[in-house]
Amino acid sequence: MxxxxxxxxxxxxxxxxxxxxxxxxxxxxxxxxxxxxxxxxxxxxxxxxxxxEGLVKVRLDHPIANCLDLASRLKAQFGLRFAEVVPTDPASSSTTLGVAEAGAEEMARWLKSSEPIVMAIGTGRTLKAAIEQLSPMECPQHKVVSLTGNIAPDGSAAFYNVIFNIADAIHARSFPMPLPVIASSPEERELLHTQAMIRPVLELAARADVTFLGIGDLGDDAPLYLDGFVSQAELKALQKAGSVGEILGWSFDSEGRMLEGLTNERVASAPIPSGGNALVIALAKGAKKQPAIAAAVKGRLVNGLITDEATAAALLKSER
Amino acid sequence: MxxxxxxxxxxxxxxxxxxxxxxxxxxxxxxxxxxxxxxxxxxxxxxxxxxxEGLVKVRLDHPIANCLDLASRLKAQFGLRFAEVVPTDPASSSTTLGVAEAGAEEMARWLKSSEPIVMAIGTGRTLKAAIEQLSPMECPQHKVVSLTGNIAPDGSAAFYNVIFNIADAIHARSFPMPLPVIASSPEERELLHTQAMIRPVLELAARADVTFLGIGDLGDDAPLYLDGFVSQAELKALQKAGSVGEILGWSFDSEGRMLEGLTNERVASAPIPSGGNALVIALAKGAKKQPAIAAAVKGRLVNGLITDEATAAALLKSER
DNA sequence: TATCAGTATGAGCAATTGCTCACGAAACAA
DNA sequence: TTGTTTCGTGAGCAATTGCTCATACTGATA
Missing domain, CATH: 1.10.10.10 (Winged helix-like DNA-binding domain superfamily/Winged helix DNA-binding domain)
Known part of the structure; x- marks a missing residue:
């Protein structure tokens, strides 16, 4: 030869x-x-x-290149329909820097459509920061619907509820959920959900074209606990049951499986949309949230993700 | 801004x-x-x-047989410890095409080391082009040291000084030489070299692990003359004395022997490193430089060479 | 020797790309 | 404000590239 x-x-x-x-x-x-x-x-x-034959290797020497690369690998590895990775600023301690801007950008892209769309929105600091980045625009044709309540346990409006902010910014019809995040009992949850004001909102949420939500960690300083939605005892119980994160208050384990019982029996939020064409985009970054994000994408709780380079790299590595 | x-x-x-x-x-x-x-x-x-903008880098991962062959013959014939030959584009008039890319690649190979190294750098168009091809990387563990000054006779910073560019690109500690290339007198040279800012740089240069430098010809349009480091009269004198090329400003004859007297008495650059393990790699190609390259490798002024096919073939032929 | 399968080659064509030019908006100076 | 300059943009066109197909070649076999 x-x-x-x-x-x-x-x-x-x-x-x-x-x-x-x-x-x-x-x-x-x-x-x-x-x-x-x-x-x-x-x-x-x-x-x-x-x-x-692979003799020619092309490389892009720009931070953005790495981001695009990570995004496409995230898509491939976790079957995401949408992924965006923003550069990490190692010096910043912000949990939203970059992700918020990119999230706002993506929201704006959807809202520019002249076709009426339904956009569902979660809560949280990251989302709040994203809405703040959103340029004001006139979108009377669209509807924005909150997926979760805005009532704190003490009866006040929860600070990180963002539905009003976005409605303000884009002048769309908004559908808030005048509910607590977590009801006091399963029965109360059922009762609340049958209310005349709530049912249409839940139905709207179920057929959202696109959903933006945050992911919360369930460490000792979990946002769910800090904001008073769960007690310390409940948090400990969740941790003990293997919960690593929550979306809209729904806790899930490291495989992205919803926990049975505990607070999940009483979460008054809408279910996480999961219809055929619905795009469910999570905005989240940071080492603390990484296990929660990993679980969410593994369990296909979301099919879109906006995160940063460092987190994206960690996600890919942890699952290899 | x-x-x-x-x-x-x-x-x-x-x-x-x-x-x-x-x-x-x-x-x-x-x-x-x-x-x-x-x-x-x-x-x-x-x-x-x-x-x-140089964001896109193309690399060819295939050692062309003829180039490899030429490289190994160069090594054998001139006792080089390192030789790399890149293809020649007969139509191109560039004096750096290919050599710059290969030089950058070799530099990157050294810089990837996690062991701290000292890399010494000369000047010149070829080196400048090579640095431009170098991908940015984080190398805080390494030191890059200039072997020659960056002050033009008129007091401005010489354009082809590259130490700052490389330090920028790789974030290593850099040691420039705030000196002219050629002093006005031997005495001034001595004086300059005893300065507190210069001595440590010279010492560092002397123990560089690897050195990259260019080779200049001493024809009528010698870079040393074009850049104003020597006058036309001085150039003529050098030519008359048998000088065929220069490295860091040090002129040598066709056998690679350093000239005595003339401008060599006043060159303020560091000596060409020649310690035991030090690898001294010259980047140079082209017919005009060929006698200078031949002299440099014959006289063992360098022990590494990156050049192109045509030059390599000519070198081998001229010395057979 | 004739035939045939497999492969390389060149022609022609359609898609893609790069360049130039003219226009219009923003920045700047009077 | 008005004129000027610079910069970015899109249109149109020419050059370049990639693909397909028909043909020619090699060399293996009956």
Missing amino acids: APKRDNNNTRLDDAARAGWLYYIAGNTQDEIAAKLGVSRQSAQRMVSLAVT | APKRDNNNTRLDDAARAGWLYYIAGNTQDEIAAKLGVSRQSAQRMVSLAVT
Whole structure:
């Protein structure tokens, strides 16, 4: 087989030479053909061969390149329909920097549509920050619907409810949920959900075209606990039951499976949309949230994600 | 300046994104235009910008047989410890094409080491071009030290001094030499070299692990003369004394022997490193430089060489 | 020797890309 | 404000590239 191999080698040599002249020296294929004494088509084939044989490696030296790469790997690995990765600023301690801006950008993209859409919104600091980045616009054709209540346990309006802010910013019809996040009992939850004011909202939420929500961790300083939606005892119980994160108050374990019982029996939020075409985009980044994000994407609780480089890299690594 | 910079940054970001979609994801410019919501022409411009800004790096992963062969013969014939030969583009008049890319690659290979190293750097157009090809990386553990001054005779910073560029690109500690290339007298040279700021740099240079430098010819349009470091009269005198080339300003004859007297008495650069394990790699190609390169390798002034096929072949032939 | 399968080659064509030019908006100076 | 300059943009066109198909070649076999 020696002659064959020689042939292949010189073939690849020529291909490499053609590829070099094309990509490094910037020749046209006509020039290459002339220099190597072959026809233009043969030169084209050589260049093409050099590419298909993987001889030619293209790299992009820009932070954004890495982001795009991570995004496409996230999509592939977790079956996401949407993924965006923003650069990480190692110096910043913000839990929303970048993600908020990118989230706002993506929201604006949807809202620019002249077709009426239903946009569902969760709560949380990240989402709040995203809404703040949203440029005001006139969108009377759209509807924004809250997926979760805005009533704190003490009866006040929860600070991180964002439905009013977004409605303000874009002048769309808004559908808030005048509910607590977590009811005092399963029965109360059922009762609340049958209310005349709530049912249409839940129905609207179920057919949202796109959903933006945050992901909360369930560490000792879980937002759900800090904001008073669960007691310390309840938090401990959730942790003990294996919960690593929550979305809209729904707790799930490290595989992204919803917990049975505990506070999940009493969560008054709408279910996380999961209809066929519905895009459910989570905005979240940070080491603390990473297990929660990993679980959410693994369990297909969301099919879209906006995060940062560091978190994206960690997600890919943890699941390899 | 903030808005300007922002603008530039987002411009480059967009360019990078377009470049990524084009070169990595294989989109056509029409598709990119659609995805980014711009016209086809703008997409084309972005891709083009990504290329001209050096965001896009193309590498060829195939040692062309002839180049390898030439490299190993160079090593054998001149006792080089390192030799790399890149293809020649006969039509190109560039004096750096290919050599710069290969040099950058070799530098990157050294810089990837987690062991702290000292890298010494010369000057010149070739080296400048090589640094431009170097991918940004984080190398706080390494030190880069300039072997030669960066002060032109008129007091300005010489354009082809590259120490700052490389330090920028790799975030290593840099040690420039705030000196002229050639002092006005031997006495001034001595004086300069005893300065507190210079001595440590010279000492560091002397123990560099690896050195990259260019080779200059001493024809009528010698870079040393073009850049104003020597007068025409001095150049003529050097030529008359048999000088065929210079490294860091040090002139040598066709056998690679350092000239006595003349400008060599006043060169303020560090000596060319020649310690036991130190690898001294010259980047140079081209017919004009060929006698200088031949002399440098014959006289063992360098023990590494990156050049192109045509020059390599000529070197081997001339010395057979 | 005739035939045939497999493969390389060149022509022609359609798609893609790069360039130039003219226009219009924003920035700037009078 | 008004004129000027610079910059970005889109249109149109020419060059370049990629693909398909018909043909020619190799060399293996009956």
